[in-house]
Amino acid sequence: MARASLLTAVPTAAITEPFALYAVALDLAERAHRHYGALAARVDENFRPVRCVFEVLTARERERVGSLIAACEQDCGRVPTPRDRPWVAPDLVPESELSDIEQSSLSTPYTAWAIAVQHRQRAFVFWTYVIAVAMDAEVRSVAEGFAREALADGNLLRRERRAAWRAIRGPRQPDGEFATRPPSAALLESLLLKDIAAWAQHLTAREREFLATLAPSPLPPSGQPHEAIVEASPLDQISSRALHRAEQLSDLYLDDADRAIDQSSLELAQKLAAQSIARLAGLRRVAAASTAIDRS
Known part of the structure; x- marks a missing residue:
């Protein structure tokens, strides 16, 4: 599966206060939950192995939404609304990428885990950009937590992706998940x-x-x-x-x-x-x- 550049997930402008940061994070998590949930709701039997992956991803994003709501209430006193977002963030879980998996007869659990890894990498990139341009220390601190969470999620999802790859190749096959090497x-x-x-x-x-x-x-x-x-x-x-x-x-x-x-x-x-x-x-x-x- 070709990997799109992850560096296009750029914040529109610096986030100046933590409440706005939570508003952006909650919006991203809710969108991811909806997009994964659409594939988790597929009922056709041929899609069942892939659907199982998206059921897990949907549950993880549901937990993320709940955690963000609780953290924002604790830190800021209330739950953000769409009006609290300083701008519309880029979609870290684009429907177009999921549509490719949904419509392809060649999709496997490996391709589903692989795209999920990309999505958490994209989240890590986005929050790293947010940290880089933030002027407020509290915004940076909270965003650093989001970036660490994206890294930890990505590490867990890579294990699932590798296991799915080995299931395709068999235990005796070499781990040739990535064939090409990057430049120096x-x-x-x-x-x-x-x-x-x-x-x-x-x-x-x-x-x-x-x-x-x-x-x-x-x-x-x-x-x-x-x-x-x-x-x-x-x-x-x-x-x-x-x-x-x-x-x-x-x-x-x-x-x-x-x-x-x-x-x-x-x-x-x-x-x-x-x-x-x-x-x-x-x-x-x-x-x-x-x-x-x-x-x-």
Whole structure:
């Protein structure tokens, strides 16, 4: 099954207070519950093995809705309504993806678990973006909890996906769940560092200082030498290239987490993915600010 980019789940703007954050989270969970529930309600016998997966997913989202309502009542004093949402969040469980599974005669429990893993990865990406742009400490703290929950859910769902894969392949077959290997992260990090260094030459001292904080491959402090930038390019090409490479790296680290075969590799890949997504959000912020200045 082809994996769509998970990096398109971007918040419209920074969330400024916890109640709005809960409103967004509750909306996302309720939508996921409805979308999974539609497939869990299928009664045709041919769909039964796949329906069983969506029954589990529906129950998990129902529990998430209840937990969010309880947490919001405890922290904020009441349950959010649709009017409390600062904006409409991107759909983390798109109906179009579920429709592909529903309509295909080739769908199996493996494909259902696999799409569920993608959905929790997308949730992790979304909450990481929220954390990266949040200015309020309490918003960041609650969003970090949501991101950790998405990671934990994804880890559990990966086990179910792997078990379903082995059920298809048989116990004696090699675990070839992922056949292709991604490009070198080290090479992309090196190229991105050069792009950011070139980009920084056109920025203010404050913007350069901000870029220097971005992980996993931060910009060397001012005055510290770095490799020469071989390719001279216009600023718009440099920034566009840097954003593209930052997105590639975020996707790559998410893939690495998906491929991890032991806990330490999984935790490292997830840490790098979180840092890389936060870096991508920071670079996009700098690019947007530069564009706004150019237009003024």
